Amino acid sequence: MGHLESLVEVLSDYSRCAVLERNGSRIVVLERGARILGAFLGGSPNLLWVNPKLEEELSEGGWNVGGLRLWISPERNFFYRRPEEFEDWFCPQGLDPGSYRIVEASSDRAVLEGEIAAFDHLAKDELKGLVRREIRLLEGGAGRLRLRIRERILGEYRSRINPWVLAQVPTGYAGVGTVLAPARRGAEPIPYFGEIPRNRLRVSANHVSFRIDGNFVAKLGIKPEDLREPGLGSIGYVYRIGRRLWSALILRTSNIPLTQEDCLDVPRHDPSLPRAALQSYNSGPEAFEDIKFGEIELQLTPTENFSGRIFASVEYDFIAMVGSRGEVLKGIRRILGIAKPRLY
Template identity: 25%
Template sequence: MLCCFLCLVSCKTKNEQSANVVGVEKEGYAKGSFGYDREFLMEHYKDLVVLENGESSILISPELQGRVMTSTAKGDEGKSFGWINHDLIASGEKKEHFNPTGGEERFWLGPEGGQNSLYFEKDTKFEFNNWYVPKELDTEAFNFVESDENQAFFEREMKLVNYTGTTFDLKVQRNIKLLDKEDAFEILGLSIPETVNMVGFASENSITNLGTERWDKKTGLLSIWILSMFNSSDETTIIVPFKKGDVEHLGNKVTDDYFGKIPKERLQVYDSVLFFKADGKERGKIGISPQRALPVLGSYDAKNKVLTIAKFSLPEGVTDYVNSQWELQEFPYSGDAVNAYNDGPLEDGGQLGPFYELESSSPALDLKSDEKSTHVHQTFHFEGDDADLEKLARNILGVSLKEIAEQQ
């Protein structure tokens, strides 16, 4: 049975009549479980939204931009799939550049770097000390609009300025929907065995140009950017399938130098798939161009036998994507449609995580006044035995568990 309830810690919303109100009650769940993270987050954030279908649950925070904080496929005692920065949240500290509070799926806007960047002020060098996440995407809340039995709606109006000084007035709308195995069949094209535990959710993310002028390439365009933070481990591997073909026609297979060239022992690239180590021990980011990209990527945690899949919008034939590399760019619309990130120590010895990310982006959006564009990102976690997960990995990602294990 599908249900939704709002975890009210301190204050009430206008929509409380459509949700069951629950309080915080300690149950002593083990760290790493969904129950532990649910109780922890209820202590520090108000108005959390929980969507449930049997043992499958997701937890959403309006305070953190309608962010899906974490999920489970096995109820409160099951594994918590989202990476949560417990220490930072408990401290109450607000960091200057970025607050890596965690969360399994969050809304951002691109580009990150370049002359159209939203994260660097004009004429500053593209280095970490000058990188600031806009507060609207980091510390400020989205408005909780309403919820029903299996989805929740959020929105926020904002005004942002890019590196060139262009101002963007926009409205963000975010709809989060809990998915079941029938939805998974429709989206992924194969049946999920009864013996496999699954949790899935979809985010429908829209932006509307509230300004009076059309957004223009010359002064910068935005893109919808969805990022998912997961728990890294020595036995977790990111898998990214892509289109096979020669460099002359499709370009490079992968961009692997966002934060310096990634060593071969951490990134194995083949004709139509790559494997990227997700251990949280060395910072690196990869990207796949829209000419090469397929609308899916994933990861496999061999220790816990968890297969994670991200499926997303990828308009056919569209090649203008914002370029997020940290430099002034000759080609600001030759960016990537798909990214993955492995966290690691920064130059000063500190670290944001550790975690890893699976990411997707919309094309660059040259929206007219009052025009709207939407990007959909779907996340699935499957827990089961090797035989079941083998079938899912082969059919969705085109690789076997043995092939993944050989990359470790």
């Protein structure tokens, strides 16, 4: 769904949506699942990935529609029916799409509220909660937009969870893009789903590069101890959207875990490995036969737990840029602090 009008037309048959706009930048917010499903800068195509079989996915009640979403982790506990073996993955419908509704909408702000529910298959415990998502379009125009998103979770659960933010990204015009994660010298990337081939991962002095092409299932993690600035997490994605036009998508937050103790999502490859605050996923035919996408992800500061009641209030920015290769890389240098990014 490359054009806003056609995207909204399809969505309106299945759910309410809101369109935010500022200086030619437009954002499509879907009530179903509380997703940000469209990000458009001027005449650009949709900068977020949307499932090419969107109508089929919506009509069948599927989760994989695309865009930017909020889940919870640890994934092992809530998304595997056999968590000890990491087998029988599924998406709990009580989490996604949940039961959200748009409660406020204006030209530059949307607020969604809803109930979530999921069963912890490892601890044999039920999670029930209320979520409030506030999405504000703070900047728009001149080749850049910036969203400020606040997530609030209030619920009942005996342990803690990480609010887990995932933005699905396309492989773009060239069929390949690059995830860029700022990291300290000597960073040790975590292979979440199995060893990552060397031609898909590069560790540089101040960042990690990860290949996105939708051809091989792999997941990268960066632990909080490897972040350049403790408590400040950012991850970006750079790709071509045309012959001479490029784009970058960035997630940035100061609500990131400081230590392993606050990172709850264990690697499927080896649960004894360190746990990550930044993550990225590359799809492959092993998981999805006929669609290709990637993801950039934040594991945010975990909930506080008071006698079985959990609470979290976290905030992050979503930034999108469009321009020439040089213009986009200049933005990457300014926002991510990566002077010479290694691209695929």
